[in-house]
Amino acid sequence: MNGAHETAVLSPQIGWFLLAILGVLWVILGVLWGKKAKNMDGYMVAGRNVGLALGAATAMATWVTSNTTMLAPQFALELGVWGMLAYSTACFGLFLFAPMARRIRRLMPNGLTSGDFIRLRYGRPTWVVFLAISLTYSFAWLVTMAMAGGLLMNAVAGIPFAWGMTVILLVCVLYTLFGGLYAVIGTDFVQSIIILIGVVFVGAVIYQRIDFDVTYATVVAEQPAMLYVLLPAAIIAFFNNMLFGFGEVFHNNVWWSRAFAMRKGVPAKAYMLGGLFWLPIPIAVGYVALSSDVLGINLPRPDMLGPLAAAEVLGAAGAVVIFVVLFCSLASSIDSLLAATSDLLTEDIYRKAIHPSATEGNVRTASIAIIIGLGFLTWLTCMLNPGTLAQVLFASGPLVGSAIWPVAAGLFWRRSNPAGAFAAMVLGSACGLYAYFTIGWYSGALVGAAVSMVITLGAIVLAPRDFDWKSLNESNEELRRGTIR
Numbered sequence: 001m002n003g004a005h006e007t008a009v010l011s012p013q014i015g016w017f018l019l020a021i022l023g024v025l026w027v028i029l030g031v032l033w034g035k036k037a038k039n040m041d042g043y044m045v046a047g048r049n050v051g052l053a054l055g056a057a058t059a060m061a062t063w064v065t066s067n068t069t070m071l072a073p074q075f076a077l078e079l080g081v082w083g084m085l086a087y088s089t090a091c092f093g094l095f096l097f098a099p100m101a102r103r104i105r106r107l108m109p110n111g112l113t114s115g116d117f118i119r120l121r122y123g124r125p126t127w128v129v130f131l132a133i134s135l136t137y138s139f140a141w142l143v144t145m146a147m148a149g150g151l152l153m154n155a156v157a158g159i160p161f162a163w164g165m166t167v168i169l170l171v172c173v174l175y176t177l178f179g180g181l182y183a184v185i186g187t188d189f190v191q192s193i194i195i196l197i198g199v200v201f202v203g204a205v206i207y208q209r210i211d212f213d214v215t216y217a218t219v220v221a222e223q224p225a226m227l228y229v230l231l232p233a234a235i236i237a238f239f240n241n242m243l244f245g246f247g248e249v250f251h252n253n254v255w256w257s258r259a260f261a262m263r264k265g266v267p268a269k270a271y272m273l274g275g276l277f278w279l280p281i282p283i284a285v286g287y288v289a290l291s292s293d294v295l296g297i298n299l300p301r302p303d304m305l306g307p308l309a310a311a312e313v314l315g316a317a318g319a320v321v322i323f324v325v326l327f328c329s330l331a332s333s334i335d336s337l338l339a340a341t342s343d344l345l346t347e348d349i350y351r352k353a354i355h356p357s358a359t360e361g362n363v364r365t366a367s368i369a370i371i372i373g374l375g376f377l378t379w380l381t382c383m384l385n386p387g388t389l390a391q392v393l394f395a396s397g398p399l400v401g402s403a404i405w406p407v408a409a410g411l412f413w414r415r416s417n418p419a420g421a422f423a424a425m426v427l428g429s430a431c432g433l434y435a436y437f438t439i440g441w442y443s444g445a446l447v448g449a450a451v452s453m454v455i456t457l458g459a460i461v462l463a464p465r466d467f468d469w470k471s472l473n474e475s476n477e478e479l480r481r482g483t484i485r
Contacts, residue, residue, distance in 0.1 A: 026175055027178075044112055044347075047261075048261055050258070051266060057274075060192050064281060073286055086237050086238040086240075087282040091279040093245035094278065095272060097249045098272045101255070104267070105259055105260070105267050108474075112257075113256060120474065121472065138341040146165050147382050149169065150162065152326045153165075153168070187331065202322065240443055243401050243404065243445045243446055247399075247403055251407055345370045345374075346370055351366075397445035398435070400445065401432055402449065406424050416459075420459020428449065435448075
């Protein structure tokens with residue numbers, strides 16, 4: 001994984017040049033945007049004044065991850081048409097989070113993290129379980145993004161995996177350090193424009209050069225199972241991925257921090273637009289996988305299919321576009337994860353649990369140290385080669401699936417039971433992990449969400465608990481003191 005890839009379209013010299021230009025550009029943009037962060041409120045939630053254009057752009061750019069361009073083709077390659085459609089269902093996570101974001105902004109005008117909500121809504125035991133789930137998932141997502149960076153740089157330009165992964169991770173750590181969420185959202189806006197233009201260009205060229213009839217005939221002749229609509233594993237994967245997408249968005253501080261950062265009236269519209277812009281992308285790159293036999297690609301590992309197929313069709317000029325688009329998709333997710341995860345660790349663990357009397361200077365110092373630490377741990381894990389992208393990411397599927405119902409019920413149902421939420425997350429995670437290891441990666445989130453649903457709804461029916469919504473609105477003074485309820 002450290003040598004030059006034999007199918008690389010660009011030379012390593014061109015790859016290093018592009019990597020250097022893009023890296024310097026994003027650091028400069030991050031520093032410029034970060035100057036707006038005058039205090040920790042600006043650093044963590046961008047002053048709570050993000051408008052619709054920036055809000056929709058950051059939602060779309062964050063969701064166009066390397067997984068979109070690498071796992072969607074892998075899904076199609078392994079599970080056929082259902083696999084191609086399965087990954088596209090992740091857009092429903094953004095669609096359903098739209099009304100949730102509106103309610104979050106209304107109920108918690110001073111909120112900072114998703115952990116704030118769980119702590120105030122369900123109490124400390126459930127909060128601890130939630131933090132374990134959220135941090136595990138966020139770290140897994142970070143690792144897959146960094147791994148993908150190394151794989152993509154190697155596949156497209158022959159840059160050794162370790163060096164490509166290290167440079168991309170370092171660039172994101174640097175500009176996130178300088179500007180926090182302001183820098184993340186600002187660079188996301190530029191990255192989203194580049195991604196959309198690049199995807200439209202690549203899609204148009206591929207549509208002209210790959211004959212659909214030839215692709216269909218080849219698949220029918222050589223891999224007819226890819227078109228089999230009743231393939232049990234593929235059908236399970238379809239619903240598993242949909243629920244995994246719900247769990248990813250519903251619980252994760254990446255999306256909550258943006259809801260807190262947007263102006264009132266903006267969150268719902270921003271998440272709907274972000275989902276709509278994202279929806280066609282996994283379908284388009286998934287179609288490329290169905291054409292892999294026609295293209296005759298030498299495929300060393302399934303999660304490399306997307307970039308290698310696009311580079312094969314587009315040639316060197318197109319490979320430059322692919323390189324830039326993929327770099328932007330990686331950076332827009334890594335920076336978001338670094339900022340949101342560091343906020344969760346800083347606020348929920350450092351300030352709320354370890355140092356309640358911390359000054360703003362203490363919190364800023366802790367946040368910087370945490371971002372650097374996250375970057376280093378991510379780099380170290382990637383160097384240990386933990387597995388394919390799907391193996392790393394979907395191992396956390398049972399955990400996030402178990403959080404769907406406690407979060408949704410807690411936001412909309414006054415009588416949601418804290419003990420039920422605790423049990424739903426613990427037992428949902430346990431059962432989902434059992435399914436993951438005994439049935440397959442495509443079942444964990446589905447089982448985790450199903451068990452969690454039964455427990456959450458059962459607890460509401462059998463032991464309803466009344467809740468005062470006003471308790472979610474912590475004052476700025478309470479937030480400053482780190483008071484735990």
